[in-house]
Amino acid sequence: MSTSLSVFTSDLRLSDNPVLRAALRAAERVVPLFVVDRGLARTGFAVPNRVAFLADALADLDAGLRERDGRLVVRRGDAVAEILRAARQADADEVHIAGGVSGYATRRERRLREALEADGRRLRVHGAVVTAVEPGEVTPAGKDHFAVFTPYFRAWQRAGQRRPLTAPRTVSVPSGLRSEPVAAVASLAPGSPSPGLPEGGETAGRRRVRAWWRSGLGSYADRQDDLAGDATSRLSPYLHFGCLSPVELVHRARETGGAGADAFVRQLAWRDFHHQVLAARPDASYADYRPRGDRWREDAAEVAAWKAGRTGYPLVDAGMRQLRHEGWMHNRARLLVASFLTKTLYQDWRIGARHFLELLVDGDVANNQLNWQWAAGTGTDTRPNRVLNPLAQARRFDPDGAYVRRWVPELAGVTGSGVHTPWRLPEAERNRLDYPDPLVDLQAGLARFRHARG
Numbered sequence: 001m002s003t004s005l006s007v008f009t010s011d012l013r014l015s016d017n018p019v020l021r022a023a024l025r026a027a028e029r030v031v032p033l034f035v036v037d038r039g040l041a042r043t044g045f046a047v048p049n050r051v052a053f054l055a056d057a058l059a060d061l062d063a064g065l066r067e068r069d070g071r072l073v074v075r076r077g078d079a080v081a082e083i084l085r086a087a088r089q090a091d092a093d094e095v096h097i098a099g100g101v102s103g104y105a106t107r108r109e110r111r112l113r114e115a116l117e118a119d120g121r122r123l124r125v126h127g128a129v130v131t132a133v134e135p136g137e138v139t140p141a142g143k144d145h146f147a148v149f150t151p152y153f154r155a156w157q158r159a160g161q162r163r164p165l166t167a168p169r170t171v172s173v174p175s176g177l178r179s180e181p182v183a184a185v186a187s188l189a190p191g192s193p194s195p196g197l198p199e200g201g202e203t204a205g206r207r208r209v210r211a212w213w214r215s216g217l218g219s220y221a222d223r224q225d226d227l228a229g230d231a232t233s234r235l236s237p238y239l240h241f242g243c244l245s246p247v248e249l250v251h252r253a254r255e256t257g258g259a260g261a262d263a264f265v266r267q268l269a270w271r272d273f274h275h276q277v278l279a280a281r282p283d284a285s286y287a288d289y290r291p292r293g294d295r296w297r298e299d300a301a302e303v304a305a306w307k308a309g310r311t312g313y314p315l316v317d318a319g320m321r322q323l324r325h326e327g328w329m330h331n332r333a334r335l336l337v338a339s340f341l342t343k344t345l346y347q348d349w350r351i352g353a354r355h356f357l358e359l360l361v362d363g364d365v366a367n368n369q370l371n372w373q374w375a376a377g378t379g380t381d382t383r384p385n386r387v388l389n390p391l392a393q394a395r396r397f398d399p400d401g402a403y404v405r406r407w408v409p410e411l412a413g414v415t416g417s418g419v420h421t422p423w424r425l426p427e428a429e430r431n432r433l434d435y436p437d438p439l440v441d442l443q444a445g446l447a448r449f450r451h452a453r454g
């Protein structure tokens, strides 16, 4: 009987999974394999929030495969060595895997191809699994990637898309292959996950999609920036781990139509945009995409206050507290806290990006590093020197302060929009609050940044 290997990476799902489908087509039996790579710990992956979500996702995948007469095979070690070992043990001719854009994924792919070919086996890499449009599929004339979103989005909308695939009915897995217990993955990261972390996995993701389609998508265009309304999909961790397929979401949204669906598709295109930038410029995960000659300040006390959500600017602090509590932050708050760190405090974007990667359950090299660069003005923003003012942002996106009251308990008793300016409260009231004075004067921060950027 012929056997192939289907290696799960950022595609932890059974529905619309071209990798699994191709492996099933190629052979009578398939080994669905996930390798807990030793090297991932070095890339900052093994953090409690993402490990907890991953453990859920693997357990769900295993359960889904068992319903189809199969099971998930989990190995631990060097990814390439373990995949090769499993291919030999199962006598598999072909190994199927999704294409990735991070430095880690591209190195793994290159090493795997070499190792398999030297062993007389073939690697099949599948595109449009992790993104809706494969990086490099649309490019401007004479260039390898789009550096500006709007023209990218126009080309992206014209790109052809495959139809989503259904989940396979049965998956026949050869017997006798050793597997680590799926549950052991949960103990990979020391420390506890954030208390408000969502449940991981394809089943939970599809449940969330159903709820989103029922009661979120229609009003998304009007409400996506409403911080207290919390009216975005919260699908990002499911997309990050591939529990949901971007191709399927784009397809469904286009079928649904309307302003909400259009706005949602546009956000999914942002995700693809950052992936195609990183694919062409892997160094953008750590180096400035567009260097601006920055000589960042270094102030550990300011960074600590920012991380702790104690800057004295309630909207900034609310975002940072939400991050710690949920392993997730609203996009509007992410933009503000990133602008505050990199422009108002003028500290290196890499410090903020690292902190986000330690906590975000959707933490993703392409989206995180390039959004940070966008916010810092070293990336693809066409207005790199814009600075977000926390008070103006508060007036627009949290007008009566409900978001701040939710996340900054010290201020929960302050009514109305005055919650955004606690330093203006009567002194007696202010003294009762265990809340710091502003860390920095906004005008002074702005002047310093403008001077630095010339």
Ligand SMILES: Cc1cc2nc3c(=O)[nH]c(=O)nc-3n(C[C@H](O)[C@H](O)[C@H](O)COP(=O)(O)OP(=O)(O)OC[C@H]3O[C@@H](n4cnc5c(N)ncnc54)[C@H](O)[C@@H]3O)c2cc1C
Pocket (backbone or CB within 6 Å): 224, 232, 233, 234, 235, 236, 237, 239, 240, 264, 267, 268, 269, 270, 271, 272, 274, 329, 330, 331, 332, 334, 335, 338, 356, 360, 362, 363, 364, 365, 367, 368, 369, 371, 372, 375
């Ligand atoms: C400084 C900073 C860091 C970020 N880090 C990450 C990260 O590590 N991982 C991550 O997935 N997103 C990141 N984002 C983008 C965005 O904030 C999140 O994708 C979004 O908040 C997730 O919430 P949602 O699923 O409810 O989004 P929705 O508003 O419902 O959008 C739907 C989907 O579109 C995608 N999307 C939306 N906005 C963006 C964007 N600006 N860039 C790329 N994709 C987007 C996401 O996959 C999201 O799930 C970052 C943004 C900033 C400003």
